[in-house]
Each structure stands twice: as C-alpha cells, then as structure tokens.
Amino acid sequence: MFRAFFAIVLLALIPLYAAELKVAVLHPLLGDLARQIGGAQVEIVNLIGPNGDPHHFEPKPEDLGKAQGARLYLVAGMGLEGYLPKLKAIIANKATLVEVGATLPMLNGTDDHSDHAHEIDPHWWHSIECFRRATGIVAKALTNASPENAATFQKNADAYRHQLDELERWTRREITKxxxxxxxxxxxxxxxxxxxxxxxxxxxxxxxxxxxxxxxxxxxxxxxxxxxxxxxxxxxxxxxxxxxxxxxxxxxxxxxxxxxxxxxxxxxxxxxxxxxxxxxxxxxxxxx
Ligand SMILES: [Zn+2]
The missing domain is CATH 3.40.50.1980 (Nitrogenase molybdenum iron protein domain)
Structure with a gap:
C-alpha cells in the first residue's frame, strides 16, 4: 500500500524536477557555462569528468552511455579534442555538436617545437573576451535545442556576461600591482x-x-x-x-x-x- 503510494508520488514529482534538456560537455568550463545559462532547465553531463585532461579523451561506449538522451554536445574546438572525428561518427545525427571555439579569435601556438610550430592554440578560455563571446554561442545552442526557454537563457546569459565584465575589471585592477x-x-x-x-x-x-x-x-x-x-x-x-x-x-x-x-x-x-x-x-x- 505504502509502496504504491510512494510510487505514485514519485511519478508525480518526476516531470517537475526532470531537466528539460540534457547537454553533454567535453570540457568542465563549458559545463559551468551551460549551467550558468541553462539553470534548472538543463542537465549537464561532463564526459571527461572533473579532473580529466581535455586534450585527451577516448570516447568509450560506457562514457557515452552517460550521455544517452543528450540532444546537445558542447566541445571547446580549435583542435583541442583530437578525438572529435571519432566522437562525431558515434553521435552521427542523434544530437547536435557545437564547437564553441570555432568562431572565436584564434592565436597560433608560440612554441617553437618544430613539428608543432603552426598549431592553433586551443586554450581560448583564458581570454575573458572569448569566454564572453562563448556565452552568446552557448546561449544560442541551448535556445536552438530548447526554443521554449529562449527568454530564460537570454536573461541568464546577460547576467553572466555582467559577472564576466566584473571579473575583467577586477583582473585589470589586480594586474596593475x-x-x-x-x-x-x-x-x-x-x-x-x-x-x-x-x-x-x-x-x-x-x-x-x-x-x-x-x-x-x-x-x-x-x-x-x-x-x-x-x-x-x-x-x-x-x-x-x-x-x-x-x-x-x-x-x-x-x-x-x-x-x-x-x-x-x-x-x-x-x-x-x-x-x-x-x-x-x-x-x-x-x-x-
Ligand atoms: Zn592545455
């Protein structure tokens, strides 16, 4: 009797608490960004884990199992994820994959290790301006995946951009020391x-x-x-x-x-x- 009661209560609660959009991220900072913009409307699955190396990840079936049902994959791009072709092949047309860094201003690697001299430097997140632009890119990706939440995503993205503005002002002040x-x-x-x-x-x-x-x-x-x-x-x-x-x-x-x-x-x-x-x-x- 009690069990049946709880089952009914649980079933009633699920639609209230289940996030509307599952998003898989291949970089923890993109998980943070998607959380800032998506709020309670998104469920984030960080595929490389909190301490993984974003330069190296081998998409294994058990990892991708965690992302089952994700309609959106966010990756840093700019060549950071060498495994991207493999991942794209696995995802195929089951979800949208957005390379957040693809349209951001790029720097070349400045190291003179001869075989890597002209490699693109993928560490764009250390530019606050790039991260501010990434906020718009992720807000758009979330909106495309869940248009009914467009207004919420927009409001959250604006609020987060203000936090980044403040972060930049603070950084400039600190560096003058x-x-x-x-x-x-x-x-x-x-x-x-x-x-x-x-x-x-x-x-x-x-x-x-x-x-x-x-x-x-x-x-x-x-x-x-x-x-x-x-x-x-x-x-x-x-x-x-x-x-x-x-x-x-x-x-x-x-x-x-x-x-x-x-x-x-x-x-x-x-x-x-x-x-x-x-x-x-x-x-x-x-x-x-
Ligand atoms: Zn690195």
Whole structure:
C-alpha cells in the first residue's frame, strides 16, 4: 500500500524536477557555462569528468552511455579534442555538436617545437573576451535545442556576461600591482597565450601546447637563457601536471616556484573561481 503510494508520488514529482534538456560537455568550463545559462532547465553531463585532461579523451561506449538522451554536445574546438572525428561518427545525427571555439579569435601556438610550430592554440578560455563571446554561442545552442526557454537563457546569459565584465575589471585592477617589466609568465605547458595577450604579459612556456611536448636539451638551454634575460621572477607549475623539470629549472636558475595555476580548467568548480585562483597566484608571485 505504502509502496504504491510512494510510487505514485514519485511519478508525480518526476516531470517537475526532470531537466528539460540534457547537454553533454567535453570540457568542465563549458559545463559551468551551460549551467550558468541553462539553470534548472538543463542537465549537464561532463564526459571527461572533473579532473580529466581535455586534450585527451577516448570516447568509450560506457562514457557515452552517460550521455544517452543528450540532444546537445558542447566541445571547446580549435583542435583541442583530437578525438572529435571519432566522437562525431558515434553521435552521427542523434544530437547536435557545437564547437564553441570555432568562431572565436584564434592565436597560433608560440612554441617553437618544430613539428608543432603552426598549431592553433586551443586554450581560448583564458581570454575573458572569448569566454564572453562563448556565452552568446552557448546561449544560442541551448535556445536552438530548447526554443521554449529562449527568454530564460537570454536573461541568464546577460547576467553572466555582467559577472564576466566584473571579473575583467577586477583582473585589470589586480594586474596593475605588477610592475610592467615583471609581467613575464613562465608556465608548464603553453596554455596562457590568450591571458598574456589580453593582459600584456610575455609567455614563457616550458612545454608545448599539450603536456606531452617536452623541450629537448637545446630548447631547454634557450629557455633558461630567455628566462634570465627577461629577469623572470617565478615559474608556475600546474595543478593538472607538474613536471619534475620545473623543479629542476627553478633550482638551476634560482627563479622561485609560484603556486600551481589551473591551465585546462579542470579540478575547479567554476570559470570565475579558476580565474580568481590564477590571478591571485600570479599577483602574489610577481607583484613583489
Ligand atoms: Zn592545455
């Protein structure tokens, strides 16, 4: 009797609480963005998990099983997801896939690892302007998938853009604490070119555009000379990967080791939290 009663109550509640639109994301920051805009109308499935490496993901049937019923897939694009052709083939015409970065302003990778010299740098999320534009792109994608919620998505996107405006103003204020000649950002992999361009820093990545690209002996010697020439004050490891090489570099050069930055947007709750964390770490180490 009781069981039947509960079953009826549960059935009655499901339509009230079930999100109207299931969205699969291949990047945690896109999950945050879709949540900000979609609110209670969307259910987000983060396929790579909170700590996954967005550069590398092998779409396995069990992962994709979690996204069953998703009508929209959001990926960062700009070549970040090397597995994209495979994923597209699996999704086929069952859902819409949007490469959010596809129409954003792109930078080329600045690393001179010869075989990657002209690669597009996919780390566009470190530009607040790019993320603001991405807000419009995701709002449009959600609206296309669920037109009846267009007004809600629009309202949420506008509110989120205001938060990004405030984030940008705060970042600019914080960066004024760092003398101009100290705005040198030495990091593990080459993820911060967009940040450096927007905020007037020079990037000195130790690795290439992904964690796998390690410098050879000649490149390392050139990098050390470059760090010394520019009087670089700190080298920043990453939360996602912390190659031993960075420790060695700081020991060899006497340059201090900064706090770990969040390069690929993983292991963090939100974009704004990531930005605050990174800017705080950079200011703390360079504004001396
Ligand atoms: Zn990266």
């Amino acid at each position: 760092i003398p101009r000649n100290k705005r040198q950002l030495a990091t593990a992999h080459a993820a911060f070119n967009y940040f450096c361009k927007d905020f007037g820093f020079t990037a000195h990545p130790v690795q290439g555009l992904s964690h796998e690209q390690m410098p050879g002996p000649d490149e390392l010697a050139a990098l050390i000379a470059d760090l010394k020439k520019n009087d670089v004050a700190a080298i920043f490891p990453e939360k996602e990967s912390n190659p031993k090489l960075l420790q060695t570099l700081t020991t060899d050069t006497g340059i201090s080791l900064g706090d770990a930055l969040i390069a690929d947007g993983t292991g963090i709750l939100s974009y704004i939290e990531m930005y605050h964390h990174n800017v705080d770490a950079i200011v703390k180490a360079l504004a001396k």
